[in-house]
Amino acid sequence: MKYNYHTHTSRCFHARGADEEYVLAAIEAGFDEIGFADHTPWKFDTQFVSNMRMHENQLKDYCDSIKSLREKYKDKISIKLGLECEYFSKYLPWLRSVINEHEIDYIILGHHFATDEPDGIYNGSLTTADGIYRYRDDVVEAMETGLFSYVAHPDLFMRGYDKFDGHCQKVSEDIINTAIKTNTPLEFNLLGIKHGITDGKPGYPDPEFWKIASQLKPKALVGIDAHDPKDYLESDHIKLGYDTLSSLGLTPVESIRFFR
Ligand SMILES: [Zn+2]
Numbered sequence: 582m583k584y585n586y587h588t589h590t591s592r593c594f595h596a597r598g599a600d601e602e603y604v605l606a607a608i609e610a611g612f613d614e615i616g617f618a619d620h621t622p623w624k625f626d627t628q629f630v631s632n633m634r635m636h637e638n639q640l641k642d643y644c645d646s647i648k649s650l651r652e653k654y655k656d657k658i659s660i661k662l663g664l665e666c667e668y669f670s671k672y673l674p675w676l677r678s679v680i681n682e683h684e685i686d687y688i689i690l691g692h693h694f695a696t697d698e699p700d701g702i703y704n705g706s707l708t709t710a711d712g713i714y715r716y717r718d719d720v721v722e723a724m725e726t727g728l729f730s731y732v733a734h735p736d737l738f739m740r741g742y743d744k745f746d747g748h749c750q751k752v753s754e755d756i757i758n759t760a761i762k763t764n765t766p767l768e769f770n771l772l773g774i775k776h777g778i779t780d781g782k783p784g785y786p787d788p789e790f791w792k793i794a795s796q797l798k799p800k801a802l803v804g805i806d807a808h809d810p811k812d813y814l815e816s817d818h819i820k821l822g823y824d825t826l827s828s829l830g831l832t833p834v835e836s837i838r839f840f841r
């Protein structure tokens with residue numbers, strides 16, 4: 582089955598295109614199943630307003646839109662309703678209520694910020710060992726909740742970190758071993774390849790992280806992390822992701838687990 586469970590919408594302020602354009606592009610590219618996993622809103626306990634995610638009052642519109650597209654195109658493609666969420670343990674009860682109330686099919690872990698977004702520590706700009714160990718602790722704890730269908734860009738911590746050293750080795754092994762223990766697939770993120778070109782360093786997917794994965798053999802999958810409908814039509818870029826995974830001896834999972 583040709584799938585991609587990592588699709589954003591313009592509600593996050595850094596993606597473009599109408600929701601329907603993503604669906605049409607995916608159909609054109611021959612996908613059997615796609616999932617929208619836009620950046621979740623959070624009910625922050627401060628007045629903080631994020632500029633990289635929908636606001637809480639847009640959540641219903643997002644869910645309604647995806648559900649109506651699911652119905653409209655049900656003969657052409659299967660559409661799942663998801664969210665990409667950080668692991669903010671204090672907001673987990675709120676997140677669980679959102680999953681139930683809005684009939685969310687799945688959530689993926691995209692752990693962009695440490696502790697809480699208003700604290701402002703982007704996990705793609707970590708430069709210290711302490712920082713990446715905290716990232717590891719959060720990601721490990723998140724997987725152990727069993728809530729997340731997979732981990733998006735598990736190697737995000739390498740975007741800012743200078744060189745893959747012994748600390749990175751340990752962090753990678755701990756994340757990959759927990760993924761195996763909790764049966765959580767790890768995502769080979771195609772957007773990260775583009776960031777790597779802009780950043781002038783590999784960042785993520787990190788070759789050393791995936792070398793360890795190729796030895797330990799966690800479940801894995803490719804995620805487009807689409808922020809533009811055109812991302813679905815970049816067949817060479819998508820093929821690169823699948824070829825790389827296969828060269829590492831990793832077979833993409835058949836599908837992911839859903840709440841309903
Ligand atoms: Zn994004």
Ligand SMILES: [Zn+2]
Binds near residue numbers: 587589665733806
């Ligand atoms: Zn994403």
